[in-house]
Amino acid sequence: MSPSLSSAVCAWLLVLLCAVSGAYCLRQVPRAGGGAAGEAVMGFGMALMAVPLWGAGGWQAPALGVVFCGAALHAVWLLRGGAHHAHHLVGSLTMVYMSLMAASGHGHGAGLPLLTGLLLLYYAGYVVLGGARLVTAGGSAAPPPQAGPGRRGGSGELTRACRLAMGIGMLAMLLTM
Template identity: 70%
Template sequence: MHGPATSLSTSVSAWLLVLLCAVSGAYCLRRAGRAGDGAAAGEAAMGFGMAVMAVPLRLGGGWQAPVLGAVFCGAALHALWLLRGGPHHAHHLVGSLTMLYMVLAAGPGAASGSSGHTHGPGAGLPLLTGLLLLYYAGYVVLGGARLVTVGGTGSAGSAGSAGSADGTDHTDGTGAAAGPAEMIRACRLAMGIGMLAMLLTM
């Protein structure tokens, strides 16, 4: 149950998580560039930050914690700014603060950890970690259900329900209707799964 086979399995899983987060970040960045969507820009930063955190290399130097901390502090401030548009942006703030929490829990020695991520096993506050696990487990389940529902209604129905009179998308939680609703939801679901996987290593 241990040894090279387990290490290989952990490494493959970690690199798959890196790929998942990086692809999600790239899609959000493309949306942000094409539509000037500030929420998508924040999601892109989250996706790329999660990809860096998931890299299973012992890079050393202790640069990850301060760099990622600065990135997620900026993302949290950006999420607070987005909250002016309504409470449907609250998930961005929760995500940014969750990533910041994981970086702080990792500490300066995170780069030499043995878990395959920048934070070591057992780090953080058990109660807070448990609450965040419940939050993201619920987010993933609800997000998957909504994605299936949107896919079942057809592209025409989803396009008609995604927009509103002021051009914002209140059904997907970002206030932006850039891109197919299914892809936007799939992107968020992928990042939710990535967040859940990272929290499970704590």
Template identity: 70%
Template sequence: MHGSASSLSASLSSWLLVLLCAVSGAYCLRRVRGWGGAAAGEAVMGFGMALMAVPLGDGGAWRWPVLGAVFCAAAVHALWLLRGGAHHVHHLVGSLTMVYMAAAGGSGGGHGQAHVQGAGLPLLTGALLLYYAGYVVLGGTRLITAAGPGPAAGPGPAPVHVTSTELVRACRLAMGMGMLAMLLSM
């Protein structure tokens, strides 16, 4: 094997993040038919996060402007969805966060290596980290409490019944954790 153990570990974690985001995006894409615009925005977010997390090294300079444009369009879409309720504020924050990371990645040479200058941008990164940490903790708590108490203990493992609402929450939680991981690597 060539390279250090830490670079191999970073590459493996990047590919796991790609897989997590792509699977979440695929599930959201499957939901588009029944849920409409919100699920479409989540699918774009999942696939865009997967593409952003691909470890391309120094190659892929095309990626940052393209992702920036895609997420600017997603932000406009989220603004349009705000007419339907405040839930879509999170989609707007997510899209704008991805625009921010694409801009930082394009100016700094790559994801996780953004060279941010000035006090404003690290402050924004910190605020986004707090937002997504809270989102993940709250989402995890909602997912755990949604399951409710388990059945009485009996012989053998209890059957697991997962509802579509729990899958949606798990998908959102996975994408929130992915966003948190990408922000932490900036």
């Protein structure tokens, strides 16, 4: 497989992963509320940012930058409820940063090396910690919730898996900068 073909395949797999995560989170909005809506916006936005057909200088990156600025403002608003929403703020600001780099027309190696490095460390830690939590949650002694009409067993693990998938996607997008 040629390098350009394998790169395109990886990009489309990232698009699919982020879109499926966003769709799952969107489906959770009636039960989980605003947090799931924010995750859905992040998943769909990441999917759009990962589409390999968009070139630099188009309207897509600035438009997504505006969407993620709005998501960052929403995350700041959510911080009133507790510091556990800080990850949404970091994610939104990371997407704004990547949108700015895409809009500027810079290719690989774009961005501020120190900021990109710090974000890589943050998301690498998030992925490792999230994976460890997912593994330990799957092996816990607590019985899964009863499945019945309108209820699904193990939805907490699936939500954590979606967040982990989006963290991996963010890490992958940062690595391509």
